[in-house]
Structures are given as structure tokens and as C-alpha cells.
Amino acid sequence: MYDAACGLSYIHAQMPPIVHGNIRPENVLIDADGQARIVDCGISKVAEEMPTFHTSMIKIDCRWIAPELALGDSRYRMSCSSDVYSLGCLALAVLAERQPYADYCTNKGVTDAMAREEQPLPPNKEFLWPQERIGELWSICWEREPVARPSAEELKASLKSMLR
Numbered sequence: 001m002y003d004a005a006c007g008l009s010y011i012h013a014q015m016p017p018i019v020h021g022n023i024r025p026e027n028v029l030i031d032a033d034g035q036a037r038i039v040d041c042g043i044s045k046v047a048e049e050m051p052t053f054h055t056s057m058i059k060i061d062c063r064w065i066a067p068e069l070a071l072g073d074s075r076y077r078m079s080c081s082s083d084v085y086s087l088g089c090l091a092l093a094v095l096a097e098r099q100p101y102a103d104y105c106t107n108k109g110v111t112d113a114m115a116r117e118e119q120p121l122p123p124n125k126e127f128l129w130p131q132e133r134i135g136e137l138w139s140i141c142w143e144r145e146p147v148a149r150p151s152a153e154e155l156k157a158s159l160k161s162m163l164r
Contacts, residue, residue, distance in 0.1 A: 001087075001090070003036035004036045004090060012080045012151065012153070017080055019079055019082070020083050020086075023083055023087050024086065025094070063089065063101045063110045066146065084152055085141055087141060088139070091141070098121065119142050133162060
């Protein structure tokens with residue numbers, strides 16, 4: 001997860017920032033050295049050029065995108081913050097071996113859960129993160145308000161300190 005956070009931090013640090021827009025397990029590959037690499041930048045764009053997002057723009061599984069996008073809130077575009085939300089969902093899949101919103105099998109079920117402000121991993125589900133601090137770190141990626149989510153750089157720094 002540290003490598004994925006580094007990759008996201010790198011593209012977000014470009015001037016102007018680049019938004020990946022489709023962070024999910026299929027788009028993070030492990031190379032021969034065991035490092036995670038973010039791939040499939042097909043919908044990546046400079047943040048300022050991102051159009052207002054609608055789920056009909058691309059074929060996408062809503063469980064991997066931020067609620068403000070999945071719910072079609074026209075005030076929001078794909079952003080560095082929405083990438084961070086998706087990275088938090090990726091962490092759930094990798095560390096918990098559980099898809100976000102795993103109780104729902106359709107985009108409609110997922111978006112209905114998002115509209116009810118459910119988290120990707122509901123608090124009543126029994127799951128222990130490998131370390132409590134890691135669970136807290138990834139959970140803040142799921143903050144409802146995009147401005148409340150950490151940056152990819154902040155995630156990278158937090159993960160680096162945990163790896164020491």
C-alpha cells in the first residue's frame with residue numbers, strides 16, 4: 001500500500017496535479033521487485049481539466065469511487081481527494097481481502113448505501129486491521145467531505161512512519 005500511496009502522491013504533486021480517476025485492484029500491479037505500480041491511466045487528466053463526473057461516462061464499479069462522484073453531485077469533479085477515497089477502498093481490498101460495500105452486488109445497492117452515508121466497511125462488521133493505526137489511517141480516506149480526507153502525500157508520510 002505504501003508503493004501505491006507513493007505513486008498517487010507523485011502524480012498529485014505534478015504541476016498542475018494529475019488525477020488518476022480509476023484506482024482499484026485491477027489498476028495496481030506488482031512488478032518483479034515486489035513493488036506496486038499504478039497502471040491504466042486511461043482516464044487520468046490534469047485536475048483542472050476533469051469534467052463533472054457522471055457514472056455513465058465510463059463503465060465503472062461504483063464501489064471504488066468516492067460518494068460525491070457515485071451519487072452524481074454536480075458540485076464535484078474527479079479530484080486528488082476522490083483518488084484518496086479510492087486508495088482507501090483499495091487498502092480495504094488488499095489488507096482485509098474484502099471489497100468495499102461487499103454486502104451489495106450492484107451499483108444501485110452501493111450508491112443507495114452511499115446515500116445512507118454507510119462506510120465501505122460498516123463499523124458493525126467484525127474485522128481487525130493488522131494494526132489499529134492502519135485502520136484509522138485508511139478510514140479517514142472515507143471521510144464524507146472531500147476536504148476532510150488526507151492528501152496522498154500525508155498518507156505516504158503516515159505509512160512511512162508506520163513502516164519504521
